[in-house]
Amino acid sequence: MPVSPALAEDLAAAVADLYEAAQGTIIERIRDALAADIDSPLWLELKAASIGDLQAAVQAVIDALQLEASGAMQQAVAEAYERGQQAAVAELGALAAGQAAAATSAVPAAAAVDRLANALIADTGPVHMRILRQTMDVYREVIAHASSAPLLGAQTRRQAAQTALDRFTARGVTGFIDRAGRSWDMRSYVEMATRSTVGRAAIEAHTDRLGAAGIELVMVSDSPEECPLCRPWEGKILSRAGAPGARTIEAEHATEDEQMVSVDIAGSLDEARAAGLLHPNCRHDVRAYLPGLTKRPPKPPGRGTYEDTQRQRYYERQIRRWKREAAGAMDEQKATAARTKVRAYQARIRDLVDETGLPRKSRREQLTAAR
Ligand SMILES: [Zn+2]
Structure with missing residues (x-):
């Protein structure tokens, strides 16, 4: 996997x-x-x-x-x-x-x-x-x-x-x-x-x-909702270790004896990561690349854009913020007003999820109870 x-x-x-x-x-x-x-x-x-x-x-x-x-x-x-x-x-x-x-x-x-x-x-x-x-x-x-x-x-x-x-x-x-x-x-x-x-x-x-x-080579996936940082690396082959820089190498075929295949390497994994690939929240993955065998996987269908996912994160932060405010309220009127805000942002998330098909992450809307 x-x-x-x-x-x-x-x-x-x-x-x-x-x-x-x-x-x-x-x-x-x-x-x-x-x-x-x-x-x-x-x-x-x-x-x-x-x-x-x-x-x-x-x-x-x-x-x-x-x-x-x-x-x-x-x-x-x-x-x-x-x-x-x-x-x-x-x-x-x-x-x-x-x-x-x-x-x-x-x-x-x-x-x-x-x-x-x-x-x-x-x-x-x-x-x-x-x-x-x-x-x-x-x-x-x-x-x-x-x-x-x-x-x-x-x-x-x-x-x-x-x-x-x-x-x-x-x-x-x-x-x-x-x-x-x-x-x-x-x-x-x-x-x-x-x-x-x-x-x-x-x-x-x-x-x-x-x-x-x-196994010394890996391939980067194609992802839906890819962020601009990772786009240049999609489908590229990287060396697991070793020197940075793009190059073409002759590699032994993974299963055919004495057959050589040329492989275009886009750089090293470290180099790609330093440039932003596989950042936190990144949807991309890397997998083993076997010369002559591994094919570039098809791009999965998208669910909303990268901007949509950022909008969802913003609404989640607002929900947590107003839940905190409700919890810190010193009177009932303040608490009620804060809870109204919570419901308003929850409604916005529901609309966004309906529109884009993005999965809702209820856990990210929760405030952790104080112990
Ligand atoms: Zn990414």
Whole structure:
């Protein structure tokens, strides 16, 4: 079976869920801290005095998150690597020339898994600092606002607290910049980083296993809804390892003795990936290429365009945003308004799915419950 980043991308959601759940818990902690004693004339003093308590409570949530997340990342990468190897074994078993090769023993995984998982844990390390800083900033902002007008009534205080909390709930912990300079919210950033790593693990495992079976060439699929980055690589043959650059080689026919076939190689797999092929969310896959045997597979029918899939992702983000807002609401009116927004974006997704035939991904519209 060919391998694509999609083989493992579901594993990233479990990791990102941990971050979303922690964010939900933290929002509840701030909301409860602000709401406590809100009718007391001493509210401002009480809040200022309890900054340290809230900070300790938030830090405890983050510590638990960090521990759980590194375990989950390690596990996701190991599972992705295993799936990649299994895909290679299944693929080799289905190839006339590959049956014997399929029996070759598994490529040892531990070193590759550790290397990939540790890089991911290091990449997402700064996320935890940022959670603490932005969370405490929201709380301080509310107190600073209240101190500037200390005679405000409880009702006004409640409104001011709600406004600040809403702003935070709407955007979440934010400001993560990837290598391409794009800005991400926390969940999307963690999910993107994890997807990228588990996708890499599945592909590395697959091609390492092909390599162990003596297969040095792979072919890129034709995909529906292909993104512009990958279009130039569709149907191309790449070398699993080795030098970049296009070339034509004479290769032994996979099954006919002493017959040579010329093969046009578009470059190396690393080179194509550096240029964007098999990026996170990529629909393409690579499969073993056997000279003289492997044919370019037909292009599967499309379901909507790449832009349609991006529109669906946007609606999903809006649904999660308004669900968060409903959960952080300090009164029923706010909660109702937020739920109306949720339903409006759900209706837009239903229309999009009806129009294009794209599959609906209900899971991506869910907010992970806070633990
Ligand atoms: Zn792609």
